[in-house]
Amino acid sequence: MKRVAFFDAGAAYRELRDDLDAAVSRVLQSGWYLLGAELAAFETEFAAYVGARHCVGCGNGLDALQLTLRAWDIGPGDEVIVPSNTYIATWLAVTSLGATPVPVEPDPETFNLDPSRIESAITPRTKAMIPVHLYGRPAAMSEIASIGARHRIPVLEDAAQGHGASLLGRRAGSLGDAAGWSFYPTKNLGAFGDGGAITTDDAALADRLRVLRNYGSRTKYVNEERGVNSRLDEVHAATLRVKLRYLDEWNARRARIAARYRERLADTALRLPEDEPNGVHVWHVYVIRCRQRDALRAALAERGVETLIHYPTPPHLQRAYADLELPAGTFPISERMHEEVLSLPMGPHLSDDDAEIVCDAVIECCKALRIERTDSESVRP
Numbered sequence: 114m115k116r117v118a119f120f121d122a123g124a125a126y127r128e129l130r131d132d133l134d135a136a137v138s139r140v141l142q143s144g145w146y147l148l149g150a151e152l153a154a155f156e157t158e159f160a161a162y163v164g165a166r167h168c169v170g171c172g173n174g175l176d177a178l179q180l181t182l183r184a185w186d187i188g189p190g191d192e193v194i195v196p197s198n199t200y201i202a203t204w205l206a207v208t209s210l211g212a213t214p215v216p217v218e219p220d221p222e223t224f225n226l227d228p229s230r231i232e233s234a235i236t237p238r239t240k241a242m243i244p245v246h247l248y249g250r251p252a253a254m255s256e257i258a259s260i261g262a263r264h265r266i267p268v269l270e271d272a273a274q275g276h277g278a279s280l281l282g283r284r285a286g287s288l289g290d291a292a293g294w295s296f297y298p299t300k301n302l303g304a305f306g307d308g309g310a311i312t313t314d315d316a317a318l319a320d321r322l323r324v325l326r327n328y329g330s331r332t333k334y335v336n337e338e339r340g341v342n343s344r345l346d347e348v349h350a351a352t353l354r355v356k357l358r359y360l361d362e363w364n365a366r367r368a369r370i371a372a373r374y375r376e377r378l379a380d381t382a383l384r385l386p387e388d389e390p391n392g393v394h395v396w397h398v399y400v401i402r403c404r405q406r407d408a409l410r411a412a413l414a415e416r417g418v419e420t421l422i423h424y425p426t427p428p429h430l431q432r433a434y435a436d437l438e439l440p441a442g443t444f445p446i447s448e449r450m451h452e453e454v455l456s457l458p459m460g461p462h463l464s465d466d467d468a469e470i471v472c473d474a475v476i477e478c479c480k481a482l483r484i485e486r487t488d489s490e491s492v493r494p
């Protein structure tokens with residue numbers, strides 16, 4: 114039986130071995146490993162790719178979000194609007210500063226923050242909003258940015274899953290007041306370890322972030338404020354520069370797989386993810402919905418197809434957030450999603466043959482398990 118892995122993290126290195134080896138060797142020989150020429154070049158190149166004026170590298174995606182909120186002076190007593198369905202890092206960025214996350218439910222068709230629900234969550238204490246480009250689909254940024262402008266609330270894009278995504282010709286990372294990026298290895302633009310960045314058009318914000326990421330220091334041993342150590346290493350910056358050149362091509366390969374899944378699985382009873390009609394969805398993960406999700410997942414595993422769940426438990430039901438007292442039933446759209454979502458193998462190095470194996474296995478399992486149609490919820494429960 115041919116096994117299909119969910120994601121092949123080593124394939125990018127195998128494809129670009131010569132260029133990557135040369136980049137690493139260049140850094141190792143330079144004798145300069147932090148805050149050097151590679152980082153400066155990557156920041157310039159990534160800002161240009163995104164269409165933002167500034168890019169500030171940092172240690173990981175969580176720090177990118179947290180440092181930006183900190184630079185906006187957000188802290189205890191402040192509220193920040195977050196999706197009820199996201200990776201927990203979005204919430205952790207808020208709570209690590211002592212601020213309060215205010216969850217808003219997603220649009221069940223897009224998986225992204227439902228803009229029509231945002232205004233009722235705004236209070237005088239709301240100090241920021243963090244829409245997430247979840248699964249690689251851009252959030253409804255036109256609506257969200259105009260709500261932000263109307264209420265004078267800054268918008269921080271959580272772009273950890275949206276490298277290369279765009280809306281109406283503008284790329285994720287240039288659609289809000291700032292954007293936090295993760296270069297975790299499995300991301301569409303992934304490093305060989307942890308990495309992150311912030312993009313923004315705001316020069317003063319970028320300047321403060323450069324200070325905050327480096328112990329609060331602009332000049333060695335002079336500390337303006339209590340910063341942190343969160344830097345993007347030269348080795349990572351150099352390899353990210355190589356991979357950035359392939360991002361569009363690799364996203365196009367993901368889109369081809371997504372199109373093939375849609376075509377082949379259209380006659381199953383599964384609820385398939387929609388493409389973005391006004392822009393580019395970069396298919397960080399391909400998430401279907403199925404009422405009998407756990408049975409389907411087990412049957413696919415028996416046939417050698419590895420799947421993942423993004424995510425099994427929403428943040429408000431994690432023990433980490435028990436103190437917020439948001440019991441089961443508080444966010445029904447999100448809770449139902451977490452019971453039904455299943456991510457099929459996806460990545461720029463998934464071969465066409467392997468994608469066909471996945472489709473054959475899904476179709477067979479749907480028949481064998483008599484998978485029933487997973488209905489759309491009414492727009493408002």
Ligand SMILES: Cc1ncc(COP(=O)(O)O)c(C=O)c1O
Nearest residue numbers: 173174175200202203273295297
């Ligand atoms: C939506 C989202 N936000 C934030 C993060 C945090 O990024 P990192 O793992 O680099 O800290 C991730 C990824 O892990 C993510 O998926």
